[in-house]
Amino acid sequence: MLIRIFYFLMLSFTLISITVCTSETSATQEMARTIMKENQSSDIFILESILYKKVEIINEEQFDSVRTVPYGSITSSYEKKNTFQSGMASVLPPGTQIYRSIEQPEFVYSDEGGTYTLYKSVPEG
Template sequence: MLIRLFYFFMICSALLSITGCTSETSATQEMARTIMKEDQSSDIFILESILYKKVEIVNEEQFNSVNTAPYGSITSSYEKNKSFQSGMASILPKGTQIYRSIEQPEFVYSDEGGTYTLYKSVPEG
């Protein structure tokens, strides 16, 4: 009996943690969908369940003046009326490298072969 009760609590805990992760990602996906609905030319992407939106293009000198670390890359392109997924971008092409500011982690930079763009995370809510 105790073993069954133990397994029941383990399964419930696992289901609750999965549900929590899913709703967090869904909130990010919903924000991306709303932004794209308002302006289909928005330059956004999602990495590690965080939504980023374009701030401005920066030159190489500005990019090199910031202490950055590799953060990931764009793995797919957004298609109208589809759900945004992690690694997906509305404008940036597949394979674009992303770098995160070490001092200000809410800022990331894309490197499109020497063209750099600054993005800022979009807070939830």
């Protein structure tokens, strides 16, 4: 009997976790879809279920002045009428390296072979 209760609780926890993760991802995907509807040339991407939007292009000196850590890379390109997924970008090509600011984690930077762009996370809601 105790084992059945344990399994029931574990199954319930798993289902709740899946539901919560799915809704978080859906909210991020919906924000990306809305941004792209408003402006087809928006420079955005999603990494680790967080949506980032371009702030400005910066030079190498500005990039080097910020302490960063590797954060990931772009794995695919967004195509109109598709759903945004993690690793997908509207402008950045696949393979672009992304770095996260240590002091201000809401800021990330793309490195496109010496061309650097600053992005900021888009808050949900």
